[in-house]
Amino acid sequence: MVNWRQIARSRPTAANEEDHPMANVPSYPGTPRWVIAFAIIVAVPAVVFIVHNLAGWGLRGHMH
Amino acid sequence: MTMSPALRKLALTTHVIAAVGWLGAVAAFLPLAVAGMVSQDPENVRAVYLAMDLIGRVALVPLSLAATLTGAVSSLGTTWGLFKHYWVIAKIVLTVPATVLLLVNMQPVSQIAALAAKRTLSSADLGGLKTLLVTHSAGAVLVLLVVTAVSYYKPRGMTRSGWREQYEERTA
Numbered sequence: 001m002v003n004w005r006q007i008a009r010s011r012p013t014a015a016n017e018e019d020h021p022m023a024n025v026p027s028y029p030g031t032p033r034w035v036i037a038f039a040i041i042v043a044v045p046a047v048v049f050i051v052h053n054l055a056g057w058g059l060r061g062h063m064h
Numbered sequence: 065m066t067m068s069p070a071l072r073k074l075a076l077t078t079h080v081i082a083a084v085g086w087l088g089a090v091a092a093f094l095p096l097a098v099a100g101m102v103s104q105d106p107e108n109v110r111a112v113y114l115a116m117d118l119i120g121r122v123a124l125v126p127l128s129l130a131a132t133l134t135g136a137v138s139s140l141g142t143t144w145g146l147f148k149h150y151w152v153i154a155k156i157v158l159t160v161p162a163t164v165l166l167l168v169n170m171q172p173v174s175q176i177a178a179l180a181a182k183r184t185l186s187s188a189d190l191g192g193l194k195t196l197l198v199t200h201s202a203g204a205v206l207v208l209l210v211v212t213a214v215s216y217y218k219p220r221g222m223t224r225s226g227w228r229e230q231y232e233e234r235t236a
Contacts, residue, residue, distance in 0.1 A: 004228055026231070033152045042182065042210055043157050050161040054069035054168060 067141035075141060079134035083215075086131050087208045089123035094201040101194040106184040116197075117177030120170050129165045135159070148226025151218050158207050169200060178188060 067075060093116060135155065139146045142202060147153060176193070222224040222230065 022146070028224050028227050029222075032150060034219050035154070035221055043154065046158055046203070046207055047161055051164045053165055053200075054161075061152055 066143065071136070072142055075134060075138045079131060081117050081136050082127050082134055083208075085123065086127040087205070088206045089119055089127055090201060093119055093124065094198070094205055096196070097156070097197040097201045099198050100190075101198050110180045110185045111178045113173070113176045120166075124166060125170060127151060128159075128166055132159055132163050139154035145226060145229075147223055148229060149218075150221040151214050153223065154212050154214050158211050162204060162207050166204070173197075183227075189232065220236060 090117070096112050096119070099107045100109055100116070103109050103112065136146065138144075139152055144152055172193070176185070176190065179189075
């Protein structure tokens with residue numbers, strides 16, 4: 001099994017550049033913009049709303 | 065484990081049926097919550113909360129659990145995986161907490177329905193609870209619409225672990 005963390009930490013030198021396991025790995029393209037927009041506009045407010053309600057045990061906290 | 069095409073289609077069909085049913089049940093729940101909030105007729109209010117409890121127990125809870133479960137099976141049994149693609153994670157982030165909140169909220173709804181079954185319930189009896197039922201139902205409709213859109217558009221983007229896994233599979 002490849003230890004990706006160890007490989008990611010090590011850097012290819014001029015001597016082993018071609019043999020280095022990460023030499024031919026395409027770089028990770030990063031987080032898409034839609035994910036960031038989705039998190040800010042939808043996911044975070046929704047999860048905060050839900051967690052806030054769960055913390056007060058939902059509607060039960062409003063029962064008299 | 066990757067499922068066979070026939071099994072994959074069965075799992076996906078089951079997931080779509082459960083998810084569409086969940087959205088439909090919430091869409092039926094919302095107008096009832098609004099009616100419970102605005103109606104001045106105690107008999108109407110009584111009937112509304114009895115119906116909401118019934119829809120909740122018979123449709124909402126089973127369909128939400130079925131949609132979550134079949135969604136997980138479909139993801140794990142296909143190359144999509146659970147944490148490889150951002151769009152799958154987006155669905156999980158929204159639906160799992162929403163399901164938990166639904167399960168927690170069903171008990172007070174059942175208690176209101178039990179109260180409504182015993183005596184006539186006026187809108188004033190429930191205080192701010194009736195407004196909260198409307199906001200929760202409206203929020204659930206919005207969440208499920210977003211989840212449905214994400215499922216059909218499947219916006220691109222792989223997570224770092226999905227990216228590595230795909231590379232390992234290709235080079236294996």
